Amino acid sequence: MLGILAATAGVQDIKVDSIDKIGCEPNGKNAYLCEVAVEYTISNSEGSLSDLLGIGGHKRSINKYRLVKTSKGWIIDDSSPQ
DSSP states (O other): OHHHHHHTTTEEEEEEEEEEEEEEEEOSTTEEEEEEEEEEEEEEOTTSHHHHTTOOEEEEEEEEEEEEEETTEEEEOTTSOO
């Protein structure tokens, strides 16, 4: 946890630029396991630890999320292992 706090010290803003679904497959009742590409931009305070570590700028990650349809709409189920 301390590593996460240290790495994000000085982060001013995180902006999600795009979210694209790569693909999904059924994963239980009313659920899908989806691979998603997320592009985002991180802005840092100049001279901060995150700036010095080069954490800022435009980033892209591909992640898997389990999406479940509930009576209130779709949610991300982060309780299940990916």
